[in-house]
Amino acid sequence: MELHQLRYVLEVHRRGSFTGAAEALHVSQSGVSAQVAKLERELGVRLFERGSRLATLTPDGVALLPHATAALDAVGRVRAVADDLSGVVRGQVRIGTVIGCTIPGYLAGFAAFRAAHPGVAVTASEGSSADLVAALADGDLDLALVAHAGPLPPGLDVVTVVDELLVAGVPAGHPWSGRTALAPADLAAPGVAVLTLPPGTGIRAALDRTCAEAGVTLTPAVQVHSPEAALALAAQGAGVAVLAASMVGAPLHAVPLAGSVTTSLSLATRAEPGAAARAFAGLLRDRLAGGVGATGIEPVTTSL
Template identity: 60%
Template sequence: MELHQLRYAVEVQRRGSFTAAAEMLHVSQSGVSAQVAKLERELGVRLFERGRRTATLTSEGANLLPLMSAALDDITNIEQTAGEIHGLTRGNLRIGTIIGCSIPGYLSAFAEFRSAYPEVRLNVREGNSAELITQLSSGDIDIALLAHTDPLPAQFDVTTFISEPIVAGVPVGHAWTQKPAVSAEDLAAANILTLTEGTGIRTALQRTCSIAGIEVKPAVEAHSPETVHALAARGAGVAVLSTSMITAPLTAVAIEGAELARLSVASRARPGAAVRTFMRTLRAHLPDLSAG
């Protein structure tokens, strides 16, 4: 049994096919298939049921693949911890962030970590929060900086540094500035500008309106809170964002029964040394994160 055979088998499980696993590993499909078959012969069990385009776990595979994944995590941890013993953190660190992330504390932490540990190879991926949760769960990324409404999976190590209700952002002189709060019905009648599906803000908006029995269809959806804010400031509609995102020239107006939007950093359980070090660096900058 060799490490690369375990890696191939784990990747087939994650991707659902030998072809997709081969593409991710940058090796031939036949090579992945041959090595997994060799591993199955050595173990005396069949790990996967092979379909024409898919590979699904057998009952034996369902028992063994989590152990293989944990073993690979342990190997990575050993390698990175050995580097720490010699005063150097090494390895690969895959960071997932919300699209267009320019939060000052995150950027400061990233720069500090990169300067302190130049031997660590950093890979940054952007996506909406739903995508980041999926990627973190599957092991495609090591750390996720994401916005969410529901609690994150229990197997994640989570630090939440912003938890606040969504609000409506309107320009000076808008009729809503005279109201203590607006209802879901008010939102349904307005031109709503907000973030795209899969983001924490959008989920909070949908949940708030659904509880009130109202369906709200945004007039404009954008990836960037800055874009939503700028459009609302120019009179294009009402921005729905979290409280701290609404700044001058917009005025924040409360939404009745508003759900909370949370901004958190999460990593998988049993993180390697590089992940632990980056998380410590990021947490040291968390007071700055709400400034942007």
């Protein structure tokens, strides 16, 4: 039995197919299949039911999976302790961020880590906050910069960088441009087209919770994947952009949303990270804490 065989088993389970596992592991599909089959012969049990496209665990596979996971976790902890004892940061770090993240503190921390630890391989990916949190829980990411409305799942080390309320961005001359505040019911009024981000983002979670707490049912007219798109459409008169306060600036007017739930941006680290991940998280915490002002993030830098 070899460690890479256990890794292949876990990845096939996570991806649901040998092809998906091979793509994630950057090895050939035939190599994954051969190694899993070799492990099955050695153990004397069949781990997967193989279909034309999907692979699902057999009852024996279900029984053995927690032990394979525990074995790999134990090896990872041995490496992390050894790195701590030797003072060496090596290996790899898998970091995820919300889509379009260009926060200066994040970029500065990333650059500082690469300069301090050139021997560490860094894998960076983008996604919705919901997907990033799930990847942390599954062990597919070591740390992530995520947006959320409400507490994150237990077991994560969380440092919140930004807390913001929602506003409605409207162009000059709009009937709401002179308002000091809006009620959630105003957004659901006939003829109002709300432009915002899709489910899985912190802003959308905050908007949905704000409306639910006010007893309002709201169906946004347009869902876009970047604040820039929502702001550009609002500036053209296509609707009202509902975003975090720091994202809305000239030429739009930002009108506060009464009773808004807070949308937060946090650095989340999975339980028991390795030495490299801890070092990366430490640098990011320092840079993010020093690079975010009282008004929050730089305007239009990330899909909160």
